Amino acid sequence: MPQARPRPLVAGNWKMNGLKLSARVFASIAQGYDAALRKKLDILVCPPATLTVTFGVVAVGSGVAVGGQDCHVEAAGAHTGDISAVQLADAGATYVIVGHSERRADHGETDAVVRAKALAAREACLTPVVCVGETRAQRESGDALAIVRAQLAGSLPETADRHDLVVAYEPVWAIGTGLTAMPPQVAEVHAAIRDVLTARYGDEGAAIRILYGGSVKPDNAFDLLSVANVDGALVGGASLDAADFLAIAEYYR
Numbered sequence: 001m002p003q004a005r006p007r008p009l010v011a012g013n014w015k016m017n018g019l020k021l022s023a024r025v026f027a028s029i030a031q032g033y034d035a036a037l038r039k040k041l042d043i044l045v046c047p048p049a050t051l052t053v054t055f056g057v058v059a060v061g062s063g064v065a066v067g068g069q070d071c072h073v074e075a076a077g078a079h080t081g082d083i084s085a086v087q088l089a090d091a092g093a094t095y096v097i098v099g100h101s102e103r104r105a106d107h108g109e110t111d112a113v114v115r116a117k118a119l120a121a122r123e124a125c126l127t128p129v130v131c132v133g134e135t136r137a138q139r140e141s142g143d144a145l146a147i148v149r150a151q152l153a154g155s156l157p158e159t160a161d162r163h164d165l166v167v168a169y170e171p172v173w174a175i176g177t178g179l180t181a182m183p184p185q186v187a188e189v190h191a192a193i194r195d196v197l198t199a200r201y202g203d204e205g206a207a208i209r210i211l212y213g214g215s216v217k218p219d220n221a222f223d224l225l226s227v228a229n230v231d232g233a234l235v236g237g238a239s240l241d242a243a244d245f246l247a248i249a250e251y252y253r
């Protein structure tokens, strides 16, 4: 019997953007996520930690999930400036991004740290969105697949199912640059990720969502989301605009 396709997920990563006033943008997203869309896909917005509670309140009854952008490996303790998965869950989050390339680059996060964060997230009943992706130099030297496989090997938990893991492929050279990977490049990497997931997690690996991220916009979303093994998008800049973000989700209507 052919496997049912995973339920799509369109996620917004607001990065270090957004003030209290941005609740209006979030409210528009929640309003646009109507009954027909709710039947078809999940929607997640990951605001800066300062807005988690506010967005969580606005989200009540809308079905839009709220997530964090990072978490510490510990649940609590002397870690000035950090935030734990438990705190994010307490604030209303149900997902958390871990291993984003900006965290790997700016904060020296290794695969082992990313895995520990994914495990901490699950301890707190959050679904981790584990990010992987090659740099421009790695793509140009033909190492993209090897890099992504190595990141997965080091970053993924030992066990997982469709409810407690999401993987995002975000080629670093496509993030915030307006460049996107071409559909055949996306297809190749997503197929390789699917192989890793099914080898590791069996049938559940076929149902774990694999998101594409990197300059996803309304005008390229349909081409990217129609690629095999692309189960949604992780959207940066375009998620800051409710109309653009919803236009991307429209693919699944």
Ligand SMILES: O=C(CO)COP(=O)(O)O
Binding pocket: 013, 100, 170, 174, 175, 176, 177, 178, 213, 214, 215, 216, 234, 235, 236, 237, 238
């Ligand atoms: O990093 C991203 C999402 O996590 C992608 O960002 P952009 O959509 O702005 O390229």
